[in-house]
Amino acid sequence: MKIVTQVKLLPEAEQAAALSATLRTVNDLATWVSEVAFASEVPREYELRKHTYQHLKACGLGEQAAQHVIKKVRDAYTALHANLKAGNYGKAASKRRRQVESKPIMFRPDAAQPYDDRCLSWQYDTQTVSIWTTAGRVKGVRFACSTDALKVLQQDRKGESDLIERDGAFYLIATCDIPEADQYEPDSFIGVDLGIVNIAVTSAGYQAAGRGLNRYRKRQLALRAKLQKKRTKSAKRRLKERSRREQRHVKNTNHIIAKTIVTEAERTCAGISLEELKGIRQRVRLRKPQRVTLHSWAFAQLGDFIVYKAKRAGVPLVFVDPAYTSQTCAECGHVDKRNRVDQGLFICRGCGVVAHADRNASHNIAQRGESVWNAGRESRVPATP
Numbered sequence: 001m002k003i004v005t006q007v008k009l010l011p012e013a014e015q016a017a018a019l020s021a022t023l024r025t026v027n028d029l030a031t032w033v034s035e036v037a038f039a040s041e042v043p044r045e046y047e048l049r050k051h052t053y054q055h056l057k058a059c060g061l062g063e064q065a066a067q068h069v070i071k072k073v074r075d076a077y078t079a080l081h082a083n084l085k086a087g088n089y090g091k092a093a094s095k096r097r098r099q100v101e102s103k104p105i106m107f108r109p110d111a112a113q114p115y116d117d118r119c120l121s122w123q124y125d126t127q128t129v130s131i132w133t134t135a136g137r138v139k140g141v142r143f144a145c146s147t148d149a150l151k152v153l154q155q156d157r158k159g160e161s162d163l164i165e166r167d168g169a170f171y172l173i174a175t176c177d178i179p180e181a182d183q184y185e186p187d188s189f190i191g192v193d194l195g196i197v198n199i200a201v202t203s204a205g206y207q208a209a210g211r212g213l214n215r216y217r218k219r220q221l222a223l224r225a226k227l228q229k230k231r232t233k234s235a236k237r238r239l240k241e242r243s244r245r246e247q248r249h250v251k252n253t254n255h256i257i258a259k260t261i262v263t264e265a266e267r268t269c270a271g272i273s274l275e276e277l278k279g280i281r282q283r284v285r286l287r288k289p290q291r292v293t294l295h296s297w298a299f300a301q302l303g304d305f306i307v308y309k310a311k312r313a314g315v316p317l318v319f320v321d322p323a324y325t326s327q328t329c330a331e332c333g334h335v336d337k338r339n340r341v342d343q344g345l346f347i348c349r350g351c352g353v354v355a356h357a358d359r360n361a362s363h364n365i366a367q368r369g370e371s372v373w374n375a376g377r378e379s380r381v382p383a384t385p
Helices: 013-040 045-058 063-086 095-101 147-156 211-230 233-241 245-267 288-295 299-313 357-376
Strands: 002-010 113-115 120-123 128-133 136-144 157-166 169-177 188-194 198-202 207-209 270-275 317-320 345-347 354-356
Touching: 002 147, 013 045, 013 063, 013 113, 013 128, 013 136, 013 157, 045 063, 063 095, 063 113, 147 157, 147 169, 188 245, 188 299, 188 357, 198 245, 198 357, 211 233, 211 245, 245 270, 245 299, 270 299, 270 357, 299 317, 317 357, 345 357, 354 357
Parallel strands: 188 270, 270 317
Antiparallel strands: 002 136, 002 169, 113 157, 120 128, 128 136, 157 169, 188 198, 198 207, 345 354
């Protein structure tokens, strides 16, 4: 299982200048390579190398750095074509799609630059790195990370690492290949119902209320609107400072929720049953005031956190169809739209049971998860002699 580990570099003034100049140089050259690829309609990395490699070398890039710049450009176009094919930029005749297709890809001056082990070496005992720059090899660049992150880097780091600059600070994003734990046979399943009012409700009794997070988001939205109206230099500076604060807050909240769910499943020797929510933004139809709430909710992020934490812990996990889970009684199985009285109340029209609506849905998801798991298991019936 591949995960990424982020460490913050703590360079001296001269080292920081060399790193900054390197990122700007390689990204300027990547933009030039992109223009060549767009004008020449070069489809493959090998052919693109023929057109650009010698020029990159003449501009002061080393062999590996030049290769990485070309590969970065080629990967960017591969991702662009995949998004176009998937319709993420609209239909063929749409204005947005025409704009994307009519110009080459541009790279920001501080965009990420990949490094392999020839260009970057790690010294874990001293917590320093030696890294290639356009000014030569820079050694002894200190980095900071947690004890757990350092342990993961030492044991499982494999492949490339990306150098990025963010708000004047430098970071290395390292790829780590962590072995997955052996899955155990679950005694039961914990159903997880995801929502907006309640971020996550489980059949085991855990409830992560979304009231605080939703209020925080509304406050941030109002503050952004207020600063955008001012249009002063100080307001723009404040907006830039706060640009990723909400993302970090939501990410931290999702990490806490995912860890709580996986820990409870591991403690009780249970599996986890999640809703398959892909495409929910395209399926649902909401009024305009509700769209901001829906589209700012990190559906996929929370699900991804639960998945990778479950794999690391060896917790079995299945995805189920969420259709009618909020309208189905977990006690008798009666399905009726009127069962869901309001957001928080469920009253079955068949058996009369009264329950919390999200808790009832989580029990339905747990039952479906157990069915999916049993259907996918190998038969335990002895072979016929």
